[in-house]
Amino acid sequence: MSGIPDFKNLVFKDTSFANLMNKRIYNILLIATKYDAFMLEDDGRVDEQIFNEYTSLSLRYPPRFTQVTNEEEALTELKKKNYELIICMPNMDSRDIFAAAKEIKIHYPEIPIVVLTPFSKEVSKRVEGEDLSAIDYVFSWLGNSELLLAIIKLIEDKMNARDDVDSVGVQIILLVEDSVRFYSSALPHLYKFVLEQSQEFSKEALNEHQRTLRMRGRPKIKLARNYEEAVRIFDQYRDNILGIISDMSFMHEGVKDPYAGYKFGQYVRKTGLIIPFVLESSESSNKVYAEELNASFIDKNSKSYPQDLRKKIMQRFGFGDFLIINPETRKEIMRIKDLKDLQRKIFEIPDNSLVYHLSRNHFSRFFFSRAMFPPAVILKDVDVSDYKDMDEARQLIFDLIVQYRRMKNSGIVAVFQKDRFDEYSNFARIGEGSLGGKGRGLAFIGTMVKRYPNWSKDNFEINIPRTVVICTDIFDEFMETNELYPLALSDADDDTILKYFLRASLPARLIEDLMAFFEVIKSPIAIRSSSLLEDSHYQPFAGIYATYMVPKLEDKYEMLRTLSDAIKAVYASVFYKDSKAYMTATSNLIDQEKMAVVLQEVVGTKYNNRFYPTFSGVARSLNFYPIGNEKAEDGIANIALGLGKYIVDGGLTLRFSPRHPHNILQMSSMDYALRETQTRFYALDLENLADQFSIDDAFNLLKLSLKEADQDGSLKFITSTYDPYDQIIRDGYYPGGRKIISFVNILQHDVFPLAETLSAVLQTGQEEMGRPIEIEFAVNLDPSDPRKAIFYLLQVRPIVDNKEVINEDLRNVPNESTILSSTSVLGHGIDKEVHDIIYVKSGSFNSSNNQLIAYEIEKMNRKFTDEKKNYVLVGPGRWGSSDTWLGIPVKWPHISNARVIVESGLENYRIDPSQGTHFFQNLTSFGVGYFTVNPFKQDGWFDEDFLNKQPAVEETQYLRHVRFDSPIVVKMDGKNSLGVVMKPAETV
CATH class of the missing domain: 3.30.470.20 (ATP-grasp fold, B domain)
Structure with missing residues (x-):
């Protein structure tokens, strides 16, 4: 009897659980532009997500966001009201954001300050050079609302960990990571996983009290950003650590130590405590250190990083799965992930395994652990000897699950309600995830149209087309239930990927919603990609993914098939070759990319x-x-x-x-x-x-x-x-x-x-x-x-719009000092790191060869991607034109390493510069320079003769690639549309 917990102690523990998470964040001060604030509050529905979590925790007041736009307003607001967290979303154009944080910290040292910023190269350089003493955490922000939730939880966990561990032995997961990009990606995954587990329990709970027990007892997550901090947290909580996830290389005694993670692992192992340890590294050769530590290893460069992380936590940290074993061999036969999984697999469990688990109350424990009391109580009283045939027992479990699920699902209200979506509806969402970039933008426009009614005139109404967004969580579900990640992340060609995606099934719950959508929409439907990264502030993904249009059909089922295929084809486009190349070019992780889909009435007339x-x-x-x-x-x-x-x-x-x-x-x-x-x-x-x-x-x-x-x-x-x-x-x-x-x-x-x-x-x-x-x-x-x-x-x-200042007047730079000079320039700033120039040889140019030239450039660009170098690209006509007679039809990923792109007119080939395309959107997002020169009419200068005299690194029928020892400095004055590419020092 000693192994059975005393009932009174359980009641006492119930009371303790209810007293967990006492310190909360009630008010958040947001220092940001109106648009950034909108993205956080309206699109991310952070208020709603947090509200849902708070109600499940029996708390009445979720955090409220107060938005200000500058330091003065912030200090005024802080005098008026108590705030537990300050979030700065700096417009990196302003110079004083870190100074503002310092000023606020002097007056309010106890309030944590978090900076959210998109992490482009320029921002990274800027942050490295700043004094961050006033900032508690810096996070990389790409519009993922889950990150904000993770930040709030991380700070609350920091506030409550000591008390909650002492009170009931709540477990700690320790993440050791110093890369802002990586912990900004890993923390939302970790919190999503941990909250999902507890959310699952809370969904199945029968009353608020049980929900509170489950949710408040979730593991806390602690973040350490150097060796000393990791050791301090480990020593403080060593008896309550559920598991450790550690990077290999981070700061140790003030310097970057490539083996810090291994040393920390040794420190942990010396204690003799059996603690699951996951070692992460960008270098796969470090796997040997993980093996020595008896730790799991994750390659941080893996495209499936979030899936790898999730899998290791599931395997090592003791979450969730019910393992069905063969009692004779003790080997695992199958694992049950959740209630639905049990319902599916109950008839596949062999008799001897069923008897083994039933007789030891494993099934009732599975239900009890998830707070599913009705089936748990019944199964606890089941005596295996009552059943001559184990099929009866299987049927009983199956019937209990069905009955329980019917009861649990009654009264659930979807955001998109098919019986409420009518001709007056203008914007609805299906799912609980993010709206993605396009969806966010549309939602933002919708609010603007409402705020500025004077935009519309008597005969000129302004609106957005009727829109329904299928959120990113549907994409996740589609990818996981159809097990599409292995294929999607492989090197399969685009046609193969599309073929497999079209064969896959969309979640069944979408079908009726789509049917209701057809009832209302009378025109054709546009199916647009709306990914998390698409249209994010500092690196728009415009035009990288697909947009399909389908006609409105009278036959509902044919319409359903067409629309479903279009949604699946948009999902597939995330994993096409060009998209993957683009992800590599922008140093983005594929795990940060999730796809929402915008279904929108096509504007027009039949x-x-x-x-x-x-x-x-x-x-x-x-x-x-x-x-x-x-x-x-x-x-x-x-x-x-x-x-x-x-x-x-x-x-x-x-x-x-x-x-x-x-x-x-x-x-x-x-x-x-x-x-x-x-x-x-x-x-x-x-x-x-x-x-x-x-x-x-x-x-x-x-x-x-x-x-x-x-x-x-x-x-x-x-x-x-x-x-x-x-x-x-x-x-x-x-x-x-x-x-x-x-x-x-x-x-x-x-x-x-x-x-x-x-x-x-x-x-x-x-x-x-x-x-x-x-x-x-x-x-x-x-x-x-x-x-x-x-x-x-x-x-x-x-x-x-990069605001780097050019102090000199580029009109005064003599042509003899330059390779290129232009008075029609897109771009800002100075680049001193380019040594290479690729140019289309004007002597042998013929526009009928433009497609072949595009292939050659793609090959050369690939080498630059591998070497992580940039170059200046010069050629006639419109770059990126889909009409091969007007220019060379390159796609953005094929010239992604170009730092400056030059449209150079020829006497017999005069094409006006292009503008307004998705191609341009990508150029501007990377701060790539775009020069137009027409030397034949004294508009700009291009010294091709000078380049022809230099030795070529590579020369093809159409192209020459020249490399210099010294950089060819690029200077761009975007305000005055001037730009030059200087000859290298050794040649002047």
């Missing part, structure tokens, strides 16, 4: 068998190519007939500054208007029912000529007409004559206030985001009244 809007557009609050009296801050817009894909693919669009709508370069001469305006457009093919989805997300789009739009009657209000007899262009639509997409009625004659609206949206959006922005939009005219139009905002994302 014309027979095709569907498209009157026009689409992309607008930016910063114009990197101002002309005439335009200023950079006046913004820029590109608009085109039909679907927006035409714009992001780099097609010919109409370009104008919203503050100068009458100043349209393309309409400045007849020759220019005829040559440089749109001739093709994209529409959705309503008859292509997508029997088989393709990796090309445009497989069911039609690229049509203007004649077909003319037949549809969609050109009437957006064109001018060229009269070949009189050799003039007439404003407006006239029968006969070539139609020119000039938008003359809208921009010159103000049929509706497009320019004014764009200007207002860009200015307000920039103010609210605290940084320059880009928007995507579509406008549909009312066919019965062309003066009525609806302006739909489809997307908003930040443009990264």
Whole structure:
């Protein structure tokens, strides 16, 4: 009887459990721009996540966020009210963020201060040079709301660990890691895992009291960032450590010690305590040290790092699984993960194993441990000898599970309620995870439209299309239940990955919700990727993943199949070759990438068998190519007939500054208007029912000529007409004559206030985001009244704007000192680390070879990726154009190591610079310089002769790669659109 716990002690322990986690964070002061605050509070639904956890802990007041934008407001707020945590989300443009933290710490030394910042190279350098004495923790922020929850829990665990361990022996998980990027990635995984375990128990609990017991008793997580801190925490809690996860290399006695993790492991092992130890390292050769310590080893470079970590914790730290064993051999036959798993596997358990586990009350313990009392009580009283046939026992367990689950699931309310989603619904979410980048942006626009009703005019309504976001947790469930990670992370080609994803099954709970969605949506549906990293502040992933469009079908089941396939195809695009290359190029971990999917009404009108809007557009609050009296801050817009894909693919669009709508370069001469305006457009093919989805997300789009739009009657209000007899262009639509997409009625004659609206949206959006922005939009005219139009905002994302100051006037740099000089430059700053230049040889250039040149550049770029070096890239025409006659059709990952990209015109090959594409979005996000030079008309300078005289590292039929011993210094003055690439010191 000695092994059976005394009942009175259990009651006493119940009371102790209820007294755990006494110190809480009630008020959080957030120092951030309005947009950053919105991302935390509205999209991340941190309030809601924390509220759910708090109610499950029988606590009434979850933390409240108070947002301020600067130090003065923060100090004023701190005088008024008590705060337990301060979170700074610095706009890295401002210089005084760390000074502000110091000032606050002087007055309020006891309040922890946490800095959340995107960790780009520039930010890392900045942080290294700062005095961080006032900062308790620095975290890398990529828009993952789970990180915020982890930060709050980490600080609360720090506040409560001592008392809770002393009180009931709560366990500690110790994480030893000094890399900000890595602990910012690992902590949310750890907390998600630990909270999931306790959340599982709380879901199954029958009352609040049981829920409190389970949740409050969860293990605490402690973070150590150097050897001394790790030893101190270990010594303090050595009898209550559930497990240790340690990096191999971190600070020890003030210097970086590549074997610190091994030494710490030896220290732990010398105590004689049996503690699970997981050693992590970026160098797989360190596995031998893990083996010596009898520790698990995880390669930090592994693409499946979060899965590896989760697996090791499950295996080593004693979480959750019910192991079914063969009583004779003691070997594991199967493991039961949760209630559903038991329901699935109960009929597969052999008789002898079932008798063994039932007779020892293992089943009832499985239920009791999860606070599932009704089945636990019944199973505890079961006597195995009552059953002649073990199938009866299996059936009893099965029936108990079914009955319990029915009872447990009654009254659960989904966020997306199919019976409430109607024609008045505008934005809903399915799932509990993040909305992803695009979803966040859309939600943010939705709030802005509501806040600024004066944007809409009588005849010009502003809105967002009806939208439903399938959140990132559905993606996780899809990937895990279909066991797709091994294939997805392999080197399989894109077609194979797509084929396996299309074969997989979406979670069953999605089906009815999707059916309800069809009832309401009357137009085609766009299925857009919305990943966590996509459109994050400092490294937008614009255009890397897929966007599909599907027509609205009368047959619901055919519609369901098409939409499901499109969702799966978007999921698959996360793991395509280009996406993986992009992840490598941006030093991102694939574990930080999760996919939400935005389902959105396609804006447009049906014309027979095709569907498209009157026009689409992309607008930016910063114009990197101002002309005439335009200023950079006046913004820029590109608009085109039909679907927006035409714009992001780099097609010919109409370009104008919203503050100068009458100043349209393309309409400045007849020759220019005829040559440089749109001739093709994209529409959705309503008859292509997508029997088989393709990796090309445009497989069911039609690229049509203007004649077909003319037949549809969609050109009437957006064109001018060229009269070949009189050799003039007439404003407006006239029968006969070539139609020119000039938008003359809208921009010159103000049929509706497009320019004014764009200007207002860009200015307000920039103010609210605290940084320059880009928007995507579509406008549909009312066919019965062309003066009525609806302006739909489809997307908003930040443009990264690096404010490094250039003090010298680059106009004074003599050409003889430079390889390149340009007066049309995108980019800021000085780069002193580039030694290489790759250029397309102008002598042998022919645009018919552009595709071959793209392949050669991709090969060369791969070497630079391996060497972690950058280069300057020079070539004629538009880089990244999907039209191979207009330029070299490289994709971003194929030139990801270029530090400066130069569009160099030739006498016989004059292509105007491109702008507004996803390609440009990626250039700006990395601070890549973009030069336009046309030496044949004295616009800029390119000394190709100088390069031809240098020895080549590599030379192909079309390219030369030259490397210098000294750097070729790049200087870019983005404000004045000037830039130079200097000749290396040894050649001048």
